[in-house]
Amino acid sequence: xxxxxxxxxxxxxxxxxxxxxxxxxxxxxxxxxxxxxxxxxxxxxxxxxxxxxxxxxxxxxxxxxxxxxxxxxxxxxxxxxxxxxxxxxxxxxxxxxxxxxxxxxxxxxxxxxxxxxxxxxxxxxxxxxxxxxxxxxxxxxxxxxxxxxxxxxxxxxxxxxxxxxxxxxxxxxxxxxxxxxxxxxxxxxxxxxxxxxxxxxxxxxxxxxxxxxxxxxxxxxxxxxxxxxxxxxxxxxxxxxxxxxxxxxxxxxxxxxxxxxxxxxxxxxxxxxxxxxxxxxxxxxxxxxxxxxxxxxxxxxxxxxxxxxxxxxxxxxxxxxxxxxxxxxxxxxxxxxxxxxxxxxxxxxxxxxxxxxxxxxxxxxxxxxxxxxxxxxxxxxxxxxxxxxxxxxxxxxxxxxxxxxxxxxxxxxxxxxxxxxxxxxxxxxxxxxxxxxxxxxxxxxxxxxxxxxxxxxxxxxxxxxxxxxxxxxxxxxxxxxxxxxxxxxxxxxxxxxxxxxxxxxxxxxxxxxxxxxxxxxxxxxxxxxxxxxxxxx
RNA sequence: GCGGGUGUAGCUUAAUGGUAAAGCCCCUGCCUUCCAAGCAGGAUACGUGGGUUCGAUUCCCAUCACCCGCUCCA
Numbered sequence: 001x002x003x004x005x006x007x008x009x010x011x012x013x014x015x016x017x018x019x020x021x022x023x024x025x026x027x028x029x030x031x032x033x034x035x036x037x038x039x040x041x042x043x044x045x046x047x048x049x050x051x052x053x054x055x056x057x058x059x060x061x062x063x064x065x066x067x068x069x070x071x072x073x074x075x076x077x078x079x080x081x082x083x084x085x086x087x088x089x090x091x092x093x094x095x096x097x098x099x100x101x102x103x104x105x106x107x108x109x110x111x112x113x114x115x116x117x118x119x120x121x122x123x124x125x126x127x128x129x130x131x132x133x134x135x136x137x138x139x140x141x142x143x144x145x146x147x148x149x150x151x152x153x154x155x156x157x158x159x160x161x162x163x164x165x166x167x168x169x170x171x172x173x174x175x176x177x178x179x180x181x182x183x184x185x186x187x188x189x190x191x192x193x194x195x196x197x198x199x200x201x202x203x204x205x206x207x208x209x210x211x212x213x214x215x216x217x218x219x220x221x222x223x224x225x226x227x228x229x230x231x232x233x234x235x236x237x238x239x240x241x242x243x244x245x246x247x248x249x250x251x252x253x254x255x256x257x258x259x260x261x262x263x264x265x266x267x268x269x270x271x272x273x274x275x276x277x278x279x280x281x282x283x284x285x286x287x288x289x290x291x292x293x294x295x296x297x298x299x300x301x302x303x304x305x306x307x308x309x310x311x312x313x314x315x316x317x318x319x320x321x322x323x324x325x326x327x328x329x330x331x332x333x334x335x336x337x338x339x340x341x342x343x344x345x346x347x348x349x350x351x352x353x354x355x356x357x358x359x360x361x362x363x364x365x366x367x368x369x370x371x372x373x374x375x376x377x378x379x380x381x382x383x384x385x386x387x388x389x390x391x392x393x394x395x396x397x398x399x400x401x402x403x404x405x406x407x408x409x410x411x412x413x414x415x416x417x418x419x420x421x422x423x424x425x426x427x428x429x430x431x432x433x434x435x436x437x438x439x440x441x442x443x444x445x446x447x448x449x450x451x452x453x454x455x456x457x458x459x460x461x462x463x464x465x466x467x468x469x470x471x472x473x474x475x476x477x478x479x480x481x482x483x484x485x486x487x488x489x490x491x492x493x494x495x496x497x498x499x500x501x502x503x504x505x506x507x508x509x510x511x512x513x514x515x516x517x518x519x520x521x522x523x524x525x526x527x528x529x530x531x532x533x534x535x536x537x
Numbered sequence: 538g539c540g541g542g543u544g545u546a547g548c549u550u551a552a553u554g555g556u557a558a559a560g561c562c563c564c565u566g567c568c569u570u571c572c573a574a575g576c577a578g579g580a581u582a583c584g585u586g587g588g589u590u591c592g593a594u595u596c597c598c599a600u601c602a603c604c605c606g607c608u609c610c611a
Contacts, residue, residue: 004604012548012562024584024601092611099538099608106538106608187538194611214611250538250609258610422572430573449570477564481572488572500570509571516572 003327006415007255009431013490015039015411016256028252028260030404035490038441038471040263040407044242046294046438047265047401048072052240063285065278068269069237071227075219077244078200078210085374086349087218089211093194098166100177101185109189112166112178115139118158119147124183125175127166135163146176196246196260212246217398219243220268221346224381235383235394236271236279242403254327256404257334263403268396272385273344276316276395280341284319287339287399291321291406295436296413300324302333317341321401323409336409337401344393347381351393410439414491420516422481433491434514437534442492443470444530447483449499451476459498462508462526466496470530488513494530 010016014033018025032040055070084090096109113135114127126146130138143157144150169175173184196212199205213219220239227239242265252258271279288303306318318340322333345362349355353372356365367373384391414433422428437443446463448455456476463474473492475483480497487495495511502508502523509518510529521529 007603008548018602021584021602025603027602089611097538097609101539190538192609247611253604420572422574424574428573447571451569453570455570479569479572479574481574483573484571485573495572497571511571518571 003255003412006326006411009415009433009489010036010411028249028258030256030259035441036407039410039435039439040403042439042441043294043407043410044263044265044403047290047403047406048240048242050290051238051267061286063282065275065282066236068271069233070267071231071233071237071239073220073223073227073239073241074243075213075216075223075241077213077246078198079213079219079222081210082374082377083218083222083350084195084211084214086354086376087221087346088349088354089195089214089218090374091354093214094192096167096189097192098172098177098189099187100180101187107178110165110167113163114166114169114175115163116160117143118160119143119149119156122147123160123174125169127176127178129178139163142176146181192248192250194248194250196248214247215245215400216241216243216264216266217268217346217400220266221350221396222377224268224270224347225379228383235385236269236275238267238269240265240267242266254325254334256408257325257327259404262405265401265403265406267399268346269398270383270394270396272388272390273392273395276341276343276397279395279397280317280339283397283399284339287337287401288321291323291336291409294410294439295434296323296409300413304333315340315345316343323405323412325409326412334405335402336405337399339397339399342396342398344395346396347393350377351379351381352376410435430485430488432488432513435491435493437493437536440491440493441471442473442487442490443534444494444496445473445475445483445487445492447474447480447495447497448476449480449497453500454503455498455500458502458523459496462496462498462523465527466530469527470534472530484511494533496526496530 007016013035015036017031017033019029019031020026052070052072057067057069060067081090097106098109098112099106107129111129112127113129114125115136116123116125117139124146126139126142128135128138128142140154140157144154147157149156166175167189172186172188175186176183177185195214198210198212200208200210220241223239227233243263244261245264246261249258249260252260267283269279269283284303288301291301292298300323302322302324304320304322306315306320311318318338320335321337321339323336324332325334328334345355348362353364353376354374355362364376365373382391382393411433414435415431416434417429417431419427420430435441444466446459446466448459459476460474463472466472473487475486477483484495491513493513495513497509497511499509506523507520508523508526509520510526511518
């Protein structure tokens with residue numbers, strides 16, 4: 001399938017538009033049109049229904065160690081700035097970068113180190129980003145090459161001072177960039193803010209800076225105690241949240257896949273550390289199956305366990321659920337959802353302050369003054385299990401899904417073109433969106449076969465009856481074949497047609513989008529029939 | 538951020554330094570008894586901003602957006 005065709009259909013039929021299109025668009029931002037909003041709502045509602053509202057907290061679900069509770073939350077997008085300092089986002093999302101005009105390389109400003117050296121009457125600051133114990137050695141090699149000296153002429157190099165970080169250098173014009181051949185190719189350092197900065201308050205200055213959240217998860221962690229204290233949930237339990245998040249992606253691209261404003265569906269699942277590995281496996285498998293159940297094909301979906309080296313510093317295990325999007329090269333997959341075992345990192349961070357890895361464990365990162373670099377809330381986030389009489393900081397399993405990415409995957413999966421015979425038996429091209437009935441923006445369309453002899457009256461009555469429960473569409477324009485095709489193109493799974501016989505015996509035909517088969521059903525059964533077909537029971 | 542490509546109607550495409558064309562879609566009417574039928578009529582476009590020119594959709598510059606590759610991606 002060519003992505004272009006899907007993008008075109010999305011625009012033509014009102015699934016996805018470019019943001020601010022009349023002003024030329026805005027990179028990394030997208031709007032959902034009349035049908036897109038229904039599709040995305042259905043994705044989110046399916047998730048909420050399956051994970052939260054419809055969760056059976058009495059039974060032990062297949063693969064789950066024990067029964068568990070699920071509850072929800074809806075946090076503010078802007079939170080206390082300290083949240084992001086303790087979570088680690090503040091430090092990790094703020095990078096000063098320098099670009100090299102010669103090599104087009106881009107470097108973290110603070111990771112470039114170097115040393116002043118003079119030879120042959122020239123003084124330059126040689127740099128490297130090599131992460132070695134002996135940067136002086138690496139720099140000597142560069143110096144010899146730069147000044148065109150042999151190894152035995154090394155004494156001609158007059159080093160000035162020790163190896164220091166690039167930010168100590170005021171004037172970059174005498175700096176030799178890490179991979180460059182000539183000096184002065186580095187741009188001034190530029191700040192890359194991966195978090196969206198904003199100002200709180202009408203008179204706000206920089207001191208009132210706050211951030212649009214880069215993930216919804218932190219809102220759940222900081223409310224952990226509130227939920228425990230107010231809802232009678234017992235560990236193990238999960239808190240779910242759906243909401244917008246914002247990241248200043250350096251390169252937004254690939255339709256809605258990499259957007260700067262996007263919506264997440266996240267669960268933070270809190271459990272006893274002794275059972276966390278089992279819960280991790282449970283959530284990983286459960287979330288994978290969810291995508292399959294809603295129609296993603298097994299061939300295009302994969303679970304990818306992260307290698308130990310790839311794991312974030314706090315993570316004990318992470319698996320990505322990935323989809324083979326058609327805009328990716330063959331064999332490549334894009335992340336739909338990450339399921340991470342985060343241990344007690346998040347709750348501890350908000351208790352004690354920003355954590356860093358130390359040996360095999362985590363400890364509070366200290367500033368130059370020996371105090372915590374980012375101080376935590378000091379609130380006790382530990383949990384007392386009244387049955388086992390254990391006190392512990394719960395471990396967290398985090399299934400974090402992208403609502404827009406999921407929606408995009410369902411759009412890609414649904415798109416298909418096929419040949420079907422027309423009235424005269426000739427094969428005609430048909431574009432059909434094969435959405436799972438739960439996700440289809442329109443559940444059924446109702447047509448009078450022709451616009452007379454009581455058919456429109458009867459059809460509109462059926463339409464009204466269905467409309468009370470489902471998003472349905474009435475169409476009496478043009479030939480019925482055209483109306484069927486129009487519905488195929490937006491993925492409506494069922495079309496109900498009132499014909500001449502309907503007036504005689506109070507029956508209508510119901511046509512299946514995928515098989516094109518028609519069945520005759522009683523008008524009185526229409527609502528129930530549609531309900532059965534959509535819910536599958 | 539760099540390099541290359543592309544921007545004409547809702548979509549797909551044409552032509553042009555001097556009135557911008559077509560097909561599909563859409564709307565109105567007629568006709569229509571099951572898979573994009575027909576007839577008649579209608580609406581809608583040169584991404585944005587400068588410059589050159591008597592005149593620019595066309596040439597030049599900038600900008601924005603999209604696509605491809607590189608870079609980046611907690």
